Amino acid sequence: MKFIKKVDSLSLSGQTPPAGSSEETIAAIATPPGPGGIGIIRISGPLSLHIFQKIFLPRHKTKPQDYESHRMYYGWIIDPDSGSPVDEVLAVFMRAPNTYTREDVVEIQCHGSYLVLQEILNIITASGARLAEPGEFTKRAFLNGRLDLTQAETVVDLIGARTNEARSMAVGQLQGRLYEKVSSIQEKLVAMRAIMEVAIDFPEDETDILDHADLKKQLKDEIEEPLIELIARADEGKIFREGISAVILGRPNVGKSSLLNTLLEEDRALVTPVPGTTRDTIEEFVNIKGMPVRIVDTAGIRHTNETVEEMGIQRARAKLADAELVLFMLDATEPLAEEDRALYSSVKENSKKQKMLLVLNKIDIAPGVSPEQYSTALGNEPLVSISAKEHTGILELKDMVFSLITGSRKGPGWDPGAAVVPNVRHKGALKKGLEACRRVEKGLEADVSPDLLAIDLQSALGYLGDIVGETTTEDVLDMIFEQFCIGK
Numbered sequence: 001m002k003f004i005k006k007v008d009s010l011s012l013s014g015q016t017p018p019a020g021s022s023e024e025t026i027a028a029i030a031t032p033p034g035p036g037g038i039g040i041i042r043i044s045g046p047l048s049l050h051i052f053q054k055i056f057l058p059r060h061k062t063k064p065q066d067y068e069s070h071r072m073y074y075g076w077i078i079d080p081d082s083g084s085p086v087d088e089v090l091a092v093f094m095r096a097p098n099t100y101t102r103e104d105v106v107e108i109q110c111h112g113s114y115l116v117l118q119e120i121l122n123i124i125t126a127s128g129a130r131l132a133e134p135g136e137f138t139k140r141a142f143l144n145g146r147l148d149l150t151q152a153e154t155v156v157d158l159i160g161a162r163t164n165e166a167r168s169m170a171v172g173q174l175q176g177r178l179y180e181k182v183s184s185i186q187e188k189l190v191a192m193r194a195i196m197e198v199a200i201d202f203p204e205d206e207t208d209i210l211d212h213a214d215l216k217k218q219l220k221d222e223i224e225e226p227l228i229e230l231i232a233r234a235d236e237g238k239i240f241r242e243g244i245s246a247v248i249l250g251r252p253n254v255g256k257s258s259l260l261n262t263l264l265e266e267d268r269a270l271v272t273p274v275p276g277t278t279r280d281t282i283e284e285f286v287n288i289k290g291m292p293v294r295i296v297d298t299a300g301i302r303h304t305n306e307t308v309e310e311m312g313i314q315r316a317r318a319k320l321a322d323a324e325l326v327l328f329m330l331d332a333t334e335p336l337a338e339e340d341r342a343l344y345s346s347v348k349e350n351s352k353k354q355k356m357l358l359v360l361n362k363i364d365i366a367p368g369v370s371p372e373q374y375s376t377a378l379g380n381e382p383l384v385s386i387s388a389k390e391h392t393g394i395l396e397l398k399d400m401v402f403s404l405i406t407g408s409r410k411g412p413g414w415d416p417g418a419a420v421v422p423n424v425r426h427k428g429a430l431k432k433g434l435e436a437c438r439r440v441e442k443g444l445e446a447d448v449s450p451d452l453l454a455i456d457l458q459s460a461l462g463y464l465g466d467i468v469g470e471t472t473t474e475d476v477l478d479m480i481f482e483q484f485c486i487g488k
């Protein structure tokens, strides 16, 4: 899919596109599907004003050629072919470059009915625009230099943020926090490459120009250290941005569904005294100290001859495979059962990567129970005692989940809004950049010629350029913007 195509429909308007733009005009519904108070349609590109003039009838006698930029107008959208009114709207024309895409933009606020929105969109496309692809508005904002690639990418994170912490992180990145970090490392690399170039040009003075010890120190302190720091941050970022998945496992009736309900603070799953109540898996998001956690309640695992229950148990095992955390539930009113031990061993055998937390439930009716007897028998895994019914121990459970997953790196003072958190794509490029720097370091030690050092410095610069979008290839860009929704 090629992004930029030349406009061939300009003859429609008899107008010239704004300077610096030769793209097609695109349009999309920007608000989510479903009825709402207001629905918004966005148009961007050289024909925006022309289309607006054609389909909008202002209430006050403003002449279409006199529309001011960034001013809201009240009026009607009219089907230009039939002259029939479509909806009563508020609309704004915004002249490039002070717009989201840096192109001419029109936004129409109509009633939030899908049929109205669709009809207006049809009229717009019949008037010379084409439907926007997913993320195309933001892609244009990036291609036209309004956002760097890290800022454009974080628009998706901001829209999809499930917790305040994730939102705060996305806003920080939208403000350019990651971009600034990467740019400052790039500057240091450029400065170092400049020194290499001088050494290449004046080989007779090379030993004076290249102070190896000093260059190595600079490379380590000012370039490699910040890169290592950023790489370490990427995993934290992933936890808050994408969240983790936790599966509640245990034999029937230990209180798995009760725990899900307690964490959700609603009666989501059926709870009964009958063992084998939950047949299917049930998944919901819970906010645990800012971490979006997908909690999966499962069918209690036991030997059974019943087909439906057995299917539920198979599903529970399948969910285990993609979980980062197992909440292994035990019943404090009963001693550890053979089924508990068997289940524990099979979890440990099948899934070495997961973290585990033993959750000893029903302590409200087993007050004297000693938790140690359970944990010592089950590999000394960390344990929390709770009552899902009385809601006791839930805060401790959340604290333990948080520190198991994050390694307790963040205390209460951690400020996600100030954090710089690269995503997986950035992490890959940062690592390659770091490798290139380490080659330079080795080269300095081995006294290799400055032109070879300059090659590795240049390659490190290339990787960092990929992060901010200076050197990113078209297919990587396509991959990034395909994750967006239409209209963004």
Ligand SMILES: Nc1nc2c(ncn2[C@@H]2O[C@H](COP(=O)(O)OP(=O)(O)OP(=O)(O)O)[C@@H](O)[C@H]2O)c(=O)[nH]1
Pocket: 250, 251, 252, 253, 254, 255, 256, 257, 258, 259, 270, 271, 272, 273, 274, 275, 276, 277, 278, 279, 298, 299, 300, 301, 361, 362, 363, 364, 365, 386, 387, 388, 389, 390
């Ligand atoms: N006293 C007490 N009872 C609890 C507690 N948690 C759950 N129960 C009771 O234990 C029974 C089983 O609870 P569920 O949440 O359905 O257990 P489950 O593990 O989901 O059971 P299955 O879906 O059958 O595997 C119900 O009668 C609950 O009311 C608790 O903390 N204290």
Ligand SMILES: [Mg+2]
Pocket: 256, 257, 258, 269, 270, 277, 278, 297, 298, 299, 300
């Ligand atoms: Mg259940």
